[in-house]
Amino acid sequence: MKNLHLKFLAEHSNHPLSYSLFCTLRPYWIVHPTLADRETCMCKQHENPGFIAKKLHQMHILDTSNLESLTEVITCDTTDKHCMYGECEKCSKKEYELTSHYRATDRVSYNQWATMDKDHKDNPGVSSKISLKKEFECSQEELVETCAILLQNFRRYLFNLRQQYAFLRALKLNLPVNDCVVHIDFSENYGCKYSSEVQAVHFGASHQQATLHTGVYYVGGGGVCPYLLLHYIGIQTEGAACHLATPGAHPGGNSRGLAACVNHPFF
Numbered sequence: 001m002k003n004l005h006l007k008f009l010a011e012h013s014n015h016p017l018s019y020s021l022f023c024t025l026r027p028y029w030i031v032h033p034t035l036a037d038r039e040t041c042m043c044k045q046h047e048n049p050g051f052i053a054k055k056l057h058q059m060h061i062l063d064t065s066n067l068e069s070l071t072e073v074i075t076c077d078t079t080d081k082h083c084m085y086g087e088c089e090k091c092s093k094k095e096y097e098l099t100s101h102y103r104a105t106d107r108v109s110y111n112q113w114a115t116m117d118k119d120h121k122d123n124p125g126v127s128s129k130i131s132l133k134k135e136f137e138c139s140q141e142e143l144v145e146t147c148a149i150l151l152q153n154f155r156r157y158l159f160n161l162r163q164q165y166a167f168l169r170a171l172k173l174n175l176p177v178n179d180c181v182v183h184i185d186f187s188e189n190y191g192c193k194y195s196s197e198v199q200a201v202h203f204g205a206s207h208q209q210a211t212l213h214t215g216v217y218y219v220g221g222g223g224v225c226p227y228l229l230l231h232y233i234g235i236q237t238e239g240a241a242c243h244l245a246t247p248g249a250h251p252g253g254n255s256r257g258l259a260a261c262v263n264h265p266f267f
Helices: 002-011 019-024 044-058 067-073 140-173
Strands: 107-119 127-139 180-192 208-219 223-233 238-242
Touching (some): 044 107, 044 140, 067 140, 107 140, 127 140
Antiparallel strands (some): 107 127, 180 208, 223 238
């Protein structure tokens, strides 16, 4: 919530809202996380430099672990492309200040998400890519250098992200009547199970999966229609269903429902 509050203030500088009031005005469909919830689909561009920044902050070498705050320290203007891309002569080699707790030769361990090759034991010569959280060890000097490199890449990524959000927001606000914007986002994977099943289902490619995608369908004139996209993956079966209508095709509104768009025998 604190990160969302900071983003809200950055995007709506003319509405200075306190953090407590921001939490109080939380929409009803935004629910509190529970102990069973996990953070999935995290961004690798955020997580890897975030791990290092948090480690340096824990050792009191950095005053903050917030990547956006560190980006502001080493950048003249976060809204200027030349600065954020490292092309500015003033801030291209600018570095953040380290505290007196910095010891260049001391060893330290930290985590990173890494993509590695995994060999198949039952099929020699064949390997597949896997992503895992791996622990690395280096000196504090090497860790600071790695953080500086990742932070340079992060501020380029941050600038692109903010520009994309700004462009999409402007596109939705100035959408012509006969045009639409479809914003789809991945939601969750669900494993499909039978109420009773034979033992062989537990092995091989018998497992089935349903992937849920949620989105919003914007039309010119301010119309908004939420919809659902369900993608089913089975042994030899694929299907998709969505609540999606063409602008102008249904004057009475987009109320045909989910089943009206189904065209697969599975559904």
